[in-house]
Amino acid sequence: MRWNEQRVTQGAAQLDQAFEPSALPGLELAEVAALPGHLRTVRTPEFAGAVFHEVLAKSALNKVPQGSSMPFSWTINPYRGCSHACVYCFARGSHRYLDFDTGKDFDSQIVVKVNVAEVLGRELAKPSWQRETVALGTNTDPYQRAEGRYKLMPGIIEQLARSRTPFSILTKGTLLRRDLPALVDAADRVRVHLAMSIAVGDPELQQSIEPGTPTTKARLDTIAAARDAGFEPDVFVMPVLPHLTDSPAHLNALLRDIRDAGARSVQYGALHLRSHVKPWFFAWLEREHPELLPQYRKLYPGASSKATQAYRIDLAARIRPLIRRYGLEPQRGSGRSRDPYPPMGSATTTAGQAAPMLNLFETPSIEAPGAPAPTLF
Numbered sequence: 001m002r003w004n005e006q007r008v009t010q011g012a013a014q015l016d017q018a019f020e021p022s023a024l025p026g027l028e029l030a031e032v033a034a035l036p037g038h039l040r041t042v043r044t045p046e047f048a049g050a051v052f053h054e055v056l057a058k059s060a061l062n063k064v065p066q067g068s069s070m071p072f073s074w075t076i077n078p079y080r081g082c083s084h085a086c087v088y089c090f091a092r093g094s095h096r097y098l099d100f101d102t103g104k105d106f107d108s109q110i111v112v113k114v115n116v117a118e119v120l121g122r123e124l125a126k127p128s129w130q131r132e133t134v135a136l137g138t139n140t141d142p143y144q145r146a147e148g149r150y151k152l153m154p155g156i157i158e159q160l161a162r163s164r165t166p167f168s169i170l171t172k173g174t175l176l177r178r179d180l181p182a183l184v185d186a187a188d189r190v191r192v193h194l195a196m197s198i199a200v201g202d203p204e205l206q207q208s209i210e211p212g213t214p215t216t217k218a219r220l221d222t223i224a225a226a227r228d229a230g231f232e233p234d235v236f237v238m239p240v241l242p243h244l245t246d247s248p249a250h251l252n253a254l255l256r257d258i259r260d261a262g263a264r265s266v267q268y269g270a271l272h273l274r275s276h277v278k279p280w281f282f283a284w285l286e287r288e289h290p291e292l293l294p295q296y297r298k299l300y301p302g303a304s305s306k307a308t309q310a311y312r313i314d315l316a317a318r319i320r321p322l323i324r325r326y327g328l329e330p331q332r333g334s335g336r337s338r339d340p341y342p343p344m345g346s347a348t349t350t351a352g353q354a355a356p357m358l359n360l361f362e363t364p365s366i367e368a369p370g371a372p373a374p375t376l377f
């Protein structure tokens with residue numbers, strides 16, 4: 001069976017262990033088995049702390065809701081949950097099903113669509129498929145740790161390229177480097193766009209707020225590798241964290257490093273705290289930076305998910321000159337990265353300032369408030 005081929009290659013039989021319900025407080029075996037298409041649940045010593053729930057997906061392509069301002073119509077998410085465990089992750093709400101919670105379970109209970117490439121191949125072969133741009137990495141990270149074990153991305157890349165479907169990948173995962181040869185090959189057939197998310201330059205803060213991610217240095221090196229392979233990768237400096245990563249010195253150093261790594265452009269956005277993320281984020285803040293609680297309560301009062309407009313205007317005034325200084329303004333490009341994203345500046349804020357067009361933290365339409373969480377899957 002397919003999933004038997006996806007075990008780690010060395011000593012798989014010894015590494016895989018049967019799921020023990022007693023080792024997973026709050027989640028009964030019957031509830032796990034109720035996952036649609038559930039095959040089995042495994043944990044392995046080399047992925048300590050992670051539990052993989054392997055499922056057979058019925059579909060791979062997810063339609064972006066009509067009216068969304070996203071510059072793509074379809075997404076693919078091979079995984080649900082994300083071991084990168086970013087405290088601020090806006091996708092946490094997508095884990096609210098069964099008894100999974102949006103905190104620790106999102107970070108550690110990973111649903112793996114082991115047949116995603118085969119299902120995708122069937123969907124792309126339909127005569128009705130219009131070859132619209134498909135985005136990966138819009139909800140959970142396709143190059144999170146699980147990808148090292150399951151190797152789903154090479155199959156997805158090949159299916160997209162074979163069907164002449166343009167696609168984009170946004171990730172924090174350095175495992176992207178493994179697939180650069182396949183991506184180069186794909187880019188000879190279709191438009192391929194790569195983007196890396198890098199928001200925190202300070203190593204200690206980065207490991208605290210993104211504990212499961214590769215270091216910023218490793219991500220910068222991955223940008224350089226993608227550039228060397230012929231791509232023009234963009235960087236999402238999102239989220240900018242008020243009073244933590246928004247000082248001119250921090251932004252300047254980060255943008256300089258991003259420029260030096262060879263990125264083509266930067267898009268940025270202030271921290272966005274949707275209702276299902278806010279308590280998790282504030283718990284972290286209280287633990288790590290209690291002195292900032294009063295300021296954050298003022299910036300994100302009540303149920304507000306966006307930082308105050310005054311803050312966002314101030315941030316724009318601070319970061320945009322730096323983006324210009326380092327020649328990182330978003331633009332339509334050429335080469336392997338024929339950018340599917342509109343350029344920064346083609347929309348305006350109420351304050352009359354140019355606004356980033358693709359901002360997963362500022363744009364609510366990809367997961368409309370109140371919409372059922374799993375719609376992107």
Ligand code: SF4
Nearest residue numbers: 082084085086089140
């Ligand atoms: S890498 Fe992206 S999807 Fe994964 S936890 Fe971080 S923000 Fe969420």
